[in-house]
Amino acid sequence: MGRCESPVDKMMNSTSVIAAVFAGVSAYISQTGVSLLLKALICTPMTYLAVRLWTTWREQTDEHGGVTLPAHVLLTRFILRKIQKFDPVGHITMHKETTAPMRDGIVLKLTHCYVQGTYHKKLPVVLIRTPYGRGMAKFTAERFADQGYHVLYQDCRGRFGSDGEFFPIVAEQNDGVDTMKWIEQQHFFDGNIVMYGVSYLGIVQYALVDHAPKSFKAMVPALSCSYQYPVMFPHGALHYELIARWLYIVLVVLSDESFFKQMWKRWFTNRVVDRITAHLPIGEADVHIDKSGVNMFREMLEHPREDDIYWVEKKAKLCCLDNCPPTHLIGGWYDIFLREQLRDYEQLQATNRAQPGKGRVSYLTVGPWHHWDIFNYSKTVFLETLKFFNCQVKGMSLPRTEKPVRLMVMGLNRWKDFECWPPASVPVSLYLHPNRLLSTTVPPATSRPDRYTYDPHDPTPTIGGNSFNPTNTGPADNRPLEKRSDVLVYTGELLTESVTVIGNVKAKLYVRSNLQHTDFVARLLDVHPDGKSICICDGMCRITPEHQWEMAEDTLDLVAHGESSDLVHTKLGQQMDGDDSPSTTVSRCPVICIEVDMWSTANVFLAGHRIRLHVTSAAHPRWCRNLGTGEMYSAARGLVANQELFHDESRPSALILPQITYEL
Numbered sequence: 255m256g257r258c259e260s261p262v263d264k265m266m267n268s269t270s271v272i273a274a275v276f277a278g279v280s281a282y283i284s285q286t287g288v289s290l291l292l293k294a295l296i297c298t299p300m301t302y303l304a305v306r307l308w309t310t311w312r313e314q315t316d317e318h319g320g321v322t323l324p325a326h327v328l329l330t331r332f333i334l335r336k337i338q339k340f341d342p343v344g345h346i347t348m349h350k351e352t353t354a355p356m357r358d359g360i361v362l363k364l365t366h367c368y369v370q371g372t373y374h375k376k377l378p379v380v381l382i383r384t385p386y387g388r389g390m391a392k393f394t395a396e397r398f399a400d401q402g403y404h405v406l407y408q409d410c411r412g413r414f415g416s417d418g419e420f421f422p423i424v425a426e427q428n429d430g431v432d433t434m435k436w437i438e439q440q441h442f443f444d445g446n447i448v449m450y451g452v453s454y455l456g457i458v459q460y461a462l463v464d465h466a467p468k469s470f471k472a473m474v475p476a477l478s479c480s481y482q483y484p485v486m487f488p489h490g491a492l493h494y495e496l497i498a499r500w501l502y503i504v505l506v507v508l509s510d511e512s513f514f515k516q517m518w519k520r521w522f523t524n525r526v527v528d529r530i531t532a533h534l535p536i537g538e539a540d541v542h543i544d545k546s547g548v549n550m551f552r553e554m555l556e557h558p559r560e561d562d563i564y565w566v567e568k569k570a571k572l573c574c575l576d577n578c579p580p581t582h583l584i585g586g587w588y589d590i591f592l593r594e595q596l597r598d599y600e601q602l603q604a605t606n607r608a609q610p611g612k613g614r615v616s617y618l619t620v621g622p623w624h625h626w627d628i629f630n631y632s633k634t635v636f637l638e639t640l641k642f643f644n645c646q647v648k649g650m651s652l653p654r655t656e657k658p659v660r661l662m663v664m665g666l667n668r669w670k671d672f673e674c675w676p677p678a679s680v681p682v683s684l685y686l687h688p689n690r691l692l693s694t695t696v697p698p699a700t701s702r703p704d705r706y707t708y709d710p711h712d713p714t715p716t717i718g719g720n721s722f723n724p725t726n727t728g729p730a731d732n733r734p735l736e737k738r739s740d741v742l743v744y745t746g747e748l749l750t751e752s753v754t755v756i757g758n759v760k761a762k763l764y765v766r767s768n769l770q771h772t773d774f775v776a777r778l779l780d781v782h783p784d785g786k787s788i789c790i791c792d793g794m795c796r797i798t799p800e801h802q803w804e805m806a807e808d809t810l811d812l813v814a815h816g817e818s819s820d821l822v823h824t825k826l827g828q829q830m831d832g833d834d835s836p837s838t839t840v841s842r843c844p845v846i847c848i849e850v851d852m853w854s855t856a857n858v859f860l861a862g863h864r865i866r867l868h869v870t871s872a873a874h875p876r877w878c879r880n881l882g883t884g885e886m887y888s889a890a891r892g893l894v895a896n897q898e899l900f901h902d903e904s905r906p907s908a909l910i911l912p913q914i915t916y917e918l
Contacts, residue, residue, distance in 0.1 A: 266641045275767045280368045310380075319561055321769040329366040351415075353410070354447050354468075356429055363415030364408035364433070365387070367395035368442070368466065369758040376444035378471075378647040379437055382407040382451055383430060383458040385422075386508055394450070394636065399603035402648075404442050409434060412584040421550060422454075423461060423482065423569050430462030438469055444471055446647040449882060450639050452476040453591075453625065463573035472646035476584040477625055479594035483560050483570040489595070489851070490796040491773065492555070492878035492886075496590055496722040499523065502543050524725060531875035537887035553721040555887045575601045582642040586623030586666065587791075588720050588728045596620075599659075599675055613832070617642065617658045618675055620856070622667075622884065626724035633766045661756065663918065664729070664790075665804050665858030670918050676757035676854070679912035683762075684746060684865060686901035692746035692865060692909065700905040703766075706740050706870075710881045710892030713874035714740050714775070719789045720853065721876050722869045732779055732787045735868065742899060744909075745781065753859040757912030759791055759852040766845045769882040773871050774897070776850040778909065780857060781864035792868075793852035794877055798884075845900055867909045869899055 350366045350373075365388050380398045382391045384407065391407035398405045405807040411429050412420030434447055447469045449459045462470075479485060485495050495696030506526075507519040508703050526542055533539035537555050557564035565571075581602060585595045601612025602616035619638055621629040645652035657671035683693040688701050708714070718730025761776035777792035859865055872879050901907040 264512040265500045273594070343862050345400055347399045348373070349392065349395075349476040354433050356411075356418075356432045358428075360411060360416075360418040360429075362408055362417070362429060362433065363401040364406050364410060365392075367392070367396075367399045367405040367407065369399050374441060375918075376442055377402055377404050378446040378448060378643070379403065379442070380405045380443055380643070381433065381437065381447055381449050382455060383410055383426070383433070383449075384408070384451065384455050385410040385504060386412045386454070387418065391455075397636055398450075398640070401644075403643075405438065406433075423457065423572070426458045427465060427569065429573075431465050431467070434467050434470060435883055438467065443469075445738050446471045446641045448472040448474075448647060450474045450476075450643075451478075452635065453478055457482070457572065460572035461569070462823075463577050463579075466577075470579050472580045472582075472643055473578065474582045474584065474635075474642060476592055476635050476639075477586060477589045477595075477623075477631075477856075479591045480572045480598050481570065481573060481594055482572070483565050483589060484594055486554065486570075486797050487558060487560070488716075488877065489794040490538070490558075491794060492558070493590070493722075493876070493881070494531055494536075494878040495527065497551065497554070498539070498543075498875070499527050499722050501540070501548055502526055502530070505543060505548065524723070527723070527875075534881075534890045534892075535888050536878060546903075558751065558886070576605050578602060578616070580642075581645050582617040582619070582621045582638065584621075584631075584638060586621055586625065586627065586631065587662070587855055588622070588624035588627075588718075590625050590720055590722050592620075592720060593851075596675060596854055604675060615658070617660075619660045621662045622664050622729075623725040624720070625722060625725060628655075661856045662758070663754070663856045663858055665752075665860055666918070668918075670856075676912065677914065678916075679757050680757075680913050680915050682913045683906075683908040684867070684911065686899070686907045686909075687866070688743065688901075690744050692744045692867060694901060696906050697901045701902040703898045703900045703902075704742050705896070705898050706742060708740050708772075708871035708895040708897055710879050710894075711870075713879040714738060714870045714877045715787065715871040719777070719792055719873070719876070729788045729790070732777070732789050732868070733785065735870075737786060738870075740870055740872075742869040744867045744869070749859055749861050749863050749865070750859050753865070753911075754857075754918065755859065755911045756914050758854045759912065760910040761793075761850040761852060761867065761908070762847065762867075762910060763795075763850060763907045764845055764847050764900040766900070767797070768843055769893055769895045771880060771882050771884045772797050772799075772895045772897070773847035773877075773880040774848060774850060775868070775870050775873050775877075776852055776909070776912075777868035777870075777873075778852055778855070779866040779868065780859055781866050787866060790857050791853045791855040792873065793850045794873065795848045795850045796880065797846070845898075845905065845906075865909075865911075871895060871897060 304344060346369070348368055348370050351363065352366055353361045353363055355361055360847060380395075380403045382395065382405065384391055388407050388409055395405040395407050409416040410420065411418040411425045418425070437443055437447055448471055450473075451459060456475030459473045460478070460480040461474045467873065486497060495558065507516055510516060530539045530542045533542065537552065540551040543551075553564070575598060583595055583599050583602075585592050589595070599616065599618045606616055619634075621631055641650075641652060644650040659671050659672040659675050659677075661670055662668070663670050682694070684694060685697050687693050687697045690704070715735070716726070717732050717735055718726060718728050721727040735741050759778055762774065763774060765774055772795050773794055775792060775794045778790045780788045780790055782788065878886065879892075880886070881889050882895055883889045883893055899907060
């Protein structure tokens with residue numbers, strides 16, 4: 255393919271200069287002290303002229319009914335290309351709208367993207383299915399088309415141009431399979447279909463795996479996973495911020511195809527999500543999205559248990575991973591899907607080892623990204639996908655055959671290749687000590703527990719991490735959290751040499767609470783020489799009376815401190831009152847041992863840094879706060895939790911790190 259700059263890009267170079275002048279003048283005027291009315295009188299005509307300039311670019315058409323993109327979309331594409339440092343599209347790409355019928359008579363709208371002059375040429379097909387509007391897929395579609403593919407990007411059922419009613423996941427299997435069968439009947443089909451997409455666009459790939467035709471040759475689900483229940487209820491707690499923000503974006507922001515109306519609604523997204531996540535009772539918070547409520551939100555809250563038949567009916571487990579075609583998983587260390595995506599890869603990896611003769615291949619790439627880090631991950635994701643597709647359907651070589659796992663090792667900020675996930679490591683325990691220290695030595699027998707009070711009406715917030723909030727995610731400085739009285743902070747000694755941690759991080763904690771329903775959150779941080787306390791990964795353990803009894807039976811503390819199983823069972827099963835109310839009594843409750851899954855990472859703690867651990871009882875609004883009553887979604891008031899964390903010789907609470915002892 256030629257890499258010369260197309261006439262479209264040349265036109266957009268001139269347009270962008272004029273647009274930049276308009277933007278600069280408008281920005282200057284907005285900073286001046288002139289009245290709002292005068293600003294409007296000056297800026298409005300300039301905006302009008304800019305729009306008129308863009309729309310004077312006449313769309314090119316071909317004999318097949320395909321058209322080039324309208325000028326405002328071209329301008330957006332041009333700006334994105336400059337920001338993401340993509341090479342220019344070397345050919346004029348055409349976009350032709352069409353429809354595909356489903357088995358139940360519903361018709362779904364899709365667009366065929368191809369390089370001008372290749373409409374009748376048989377080429378592999380890239381299928382992209384999205385609930386967010388086909389406009390968001392145009393940029394990616396052009397990149398694939400320019401590399402010798404036909405690209406079909408489709409609105410999911412009930413979204414934008416497609417008929418029917420939208421309910422997440424439910425119809426994606428049948429609609430995806432029917433769309434593939436429709437593609438097989440097209441004149442440009444060469445026998446190969448591949449699928450690509452990020453987030454929900456990855457979910458729709460998994461959805462059709464079990465029933466896909468043989469022409470489905472490869473898939474790249476990026477920042478996504480195959481099992482949705484643990485994403486929506488991680489650690490048994492509602493992924494509140496994700497659900498609230500996603501529903502608002504899908505049902506409100508993207509309810510109108512107008513770009514300008516969408517941008518206006520996006521402006522208020524954080525404000526609306528804050529109102530939703532602050533509302534009690536939680537089960538009525540959806541009124542901030544729609545005054546009459548949101549059915550899918552209330553249905554989820556009515557079925558919080560993983561073993562509920564509801565999740566089978568809603569197809570939360572999308573497929574059997576053994577049926578996947580060659581697959582390349584791409585994720586981010588700060589992505590909301592990370593934990594489940596790594597579990598997917600471990601299963602794919604096991605399948606490849608168990609059935610080596612079937613020719614299945616799977617690859618894993620994990621970068622330093624969060625879910626909204628689009629400008630940073632787009633180019634890497636596209637190039638990795640393109641190389642993978644070229645290998646699977648065009649016979650080109652892939653240089654990662656020997657080591658299929660590629661990880662960005664944070665701290666070093668370098669890509670490293672591995673033979674498997676997780677790579678071989680040695681578990682190293684850093685024990686909690688008096689004076690809030692971390693050490694490789696076991697704490698003394700005389701060490702006293704640390705205490706804090708958690709108030710659900712002032713829940714401990716989350717700063718950065720694997721959050722779905724684009725303005726509060728990723729490797730953020732957590733020093734503001736460390737000033738709160740409901741956060742315990744334990745810090746290791748100054749490192750004299752680097753410590754490399756790659757794999758699943760855990761915390762083994764001996765805790766006690768006055769409440770039968772409570773949470774404990776553990777967070778790993780990298781403390782820089784300048785004092786910045788950067789979050790690396792975290793996790794939560796939700797405790798219920800049932801879980802308490804199970805864990806208490808295995809806790810040596812009960813025997814060591816002379817408490818019989820009958821007494822412990824009584825304490826867990828009864829509701830204290832009077833002077834022994836849950837809000838005031840903690841000493842009569844049992845100490846239990848919990849293990850907190852803190853997700854995974856690849857990070858080098860450099861010499862001169864320190865390793866730090868946070869222990870608290872909330873990460874609001876990322877995970878739904880625990881009100882302590884057992885009535886998670888119907889209660890309007892919560893109970894204050896008095897928490898204790900033990901770290902002595904018989905109850906050695908510890909942070910457990912998967913340390914790499916060999917040189918990378």
